[in-house]
Amino acid sequence: MRRRLGAACALALLLSVFVIADPAKAATGIRISNGRLVEANGTELVLRGINHAHVWYQQQTSSFANIKATGANSVRVVLGSGQRGWGTSPASDVANVVALCKQNKLICVLEVHDTTGYGEQSGAATLAQAVDYWVSVQSALTGQENYVILNIGNEPFGNQGYAAWTTDTANAIRRLRTAGFQHTIMVDAPNWGQDWTFTMRDNAPTVKAADTTGNTIFSIHMYGVFDTAAEVQAYLSSFTSRGLPIVVGEFGDNHSDGNPDEDAIMAYAQANRIGYMGWSWSGNGGGVEYLDMVQNFNPASRSAWGNRFISGANGIAATSRQATIYGGTEPDYDGPTTPGTPTASNLTSTGVNLAWAASTDNVGVTGYTVVRVQGSTETTVASTTTNSAVLTGLTPSTAYTFAVRARDAAGYVSARSGTVSVTTPAGGGNGDNGCTATYRIANSWNSNFNGEVIVTNGATASTGWTVTWTYANGQAITQIWNGQRTTSGANVTVRNVNYNGNLAPNGTAMFGFLATWNNTTNSVPTLTCTRT
Structure with a gap:
């Protein structure tokens, strides 16, 4: 069974069996x-759309109007x-699809599906072949830059060969x-779209630099890999904090590889003005029929998923805004004013009090989120309705950096405040010799x-780290990345590689691995972290 197989792929596989047996230089168009x-006039465009399996159901042209009727402003x-x-979608079909999008006042995100799972799925197309296709239908797309986003290829790598994603995408x-x-070009992540190896996350600046116009947006597909709010927030914020455009190109409320946190996806996207597009309108098969938003x-x-996505909290009926190219009004995405930089008081080995100047907003400030800042990553540590917070559960002798964001009654979130840094006094150590390691079973x-193991450094810089543990249930590692492994039976030792050993105070590194287990017990071992 494939790990992290996207919903789009599950449908594609079933149907293939059935059929066979920053500054933008381009001033016009979405950019x-x-x-x-944004649109050509500079108005921000937050995609709120639905995926439609057109190539398999070409007769279902009424779906464009029906998708628009949900309140969607876009369709993938x-x-x-x-x-x-x-088969192939010829230029005449592409022109008809674009016309249907425009007729129904939808922004058209067009994607080539043949690339799905390349390197792991037999017969999948390369990104180079996808480009050949786009060039072959260019006549249907030229002049449509105000209405069309070009998604080069769906989930262009599976869980093999994905190291080529950066070069091939660029x-x-x-x-x-x-x-x-x-x-505007949209690029999907590898690993069946879910980027659990962080290949797209870590190489996004390189790919962005390959676009001479600066008009590339990144697309993550969120299924079982993103089953917690913390994972959703950490991934999306890693892009927005670096000024990199990101959209959730696919997600659902359930999947064969795990239970995605659709509530967190939709809430975080709405609060941070990130586009999302749910999978999918109808026609799913291969065991993921529950992802149909409507039956037949x-x-x-409507299905339960369709009701949730369309009419539920942070759903498209409430949050979608029609593009101004179609006469929509410019939305108010200003959000609250930035909170004041927090000040710290009553610092103990396990807690601290924070206070900051309040934000203002024309529709009212409803609360604040306190975040821990670690490089480009933010982790929520507290939520409050007042401009102060009491933090508990901190680790003694540990450096922390905190900041605050405000949210308003419309669900929008402010820019991040300035940061305050504190180091908790002694009262315990930060792991063995100044680092800690956290072990997580991402999928089985x-x-x-x-x-996955996350190494967190202590209060002073390090030049290297080593993590050791002993398996109790016969588990055995077969592959590892971002670390050097030595194993003696159940005893595992992993050391840093040359690019992730130098950690700043409180800095982090991550390594991942594939392993076998006995299908009965897979207990989490106790980890020991040492550093140099």
Whole structure:
């Protein structure tokens, strides 16, 4: 069984069996400005859309109007480039799809689906082949930059060969620009779209630099990998904190690889003006039929997922705004004013009191979120309705950096305040010799599992680290990344590699691994972390 198989892929596999057996230089069109997707007139465009499996259900053209009727402002449309059994979407079909989008006042996100799971899925197309396809239908897209976003290829790598994602994606962008495409380009993450190896996250600046126009937006697909609010927030904030545009191109409320936290995805996206597009309107198979928002393409027969996505909290009915190119009004995305920099008092070995100057907003400030700042990552540590917070549960002899964000009655979040740094006094140590290591089982299937370990440095800089543990249930590591492993039976030792050993005070590093287990017990071992 494949790990982290995207919902789009599950549908694609079933149907293939059935069929076979910052500054933007381009001034016109949708573009990126200051890390945000905007229209040609500069109005911010927050995608609120639904995926539609057009290439497999070409007769379902009424779906465009029905998707619009939900309140969606966009639709992500599945096309075929000819490498898989569902055939090729010719230029005439692409032109018709664009016309249907425009007729129904939807921003059109077009994606090539044949790339799904390349390197792991037999017959999958390369990104280079996807570019060949886009060039072949360019006549249907030229002049549509105000209405169309070009999503090069869906989930372009599986869990094998994904190290090539950065180079292949950058080259694909360069070729499209050389060919004359001026559209905003959307690029999907590898690992079946879920980027559990953080390949897209860590190499996004390199890919962004490959686009001479600066108009590339990154797309993450959120299924079982993103089953907690902390994971959702950490991943999305790693982009927004660096000024990198990000959209959730697919997600659902359930999946075969785990239970995604759709509430956190939608709430965090709404609060931080991040686009999202749910999978999918109708026609799913292969065991993921529960991801149909409506039954048999009938808009009057919504599923539980459809009701949640369309009408639930932070759903598209309440949060979607029609693009101004279609006559929509410019939304108020200002959010609250930035809170004052917090001040610290009553510092103990396990806690501290914070207070800050309050924010203001035309629709009212409803609360604040206190975050711990670690490099480009924010972790929520407290929420409060007042401009102060009492933090508890801190670790003695540990350096912390805190900041605050405000939220308003519309659900929008302010810019981050200035930071305050404190070091808790002694009262215990920060792990063995100044670092800690946290072990997590990210996913398991059959007799295999995927694990992650996060190393957190202490209060002074380090030049290297070592993590050791002993397995109690016969587990055995078969592959590792971002670390050097030595193993003697059940005893495991992992050391840093040359690029992640130098850690700043309170800095972090992560390594991951694949391992086998007995399908009965997979207990979490006790880790020891040492540093140099």
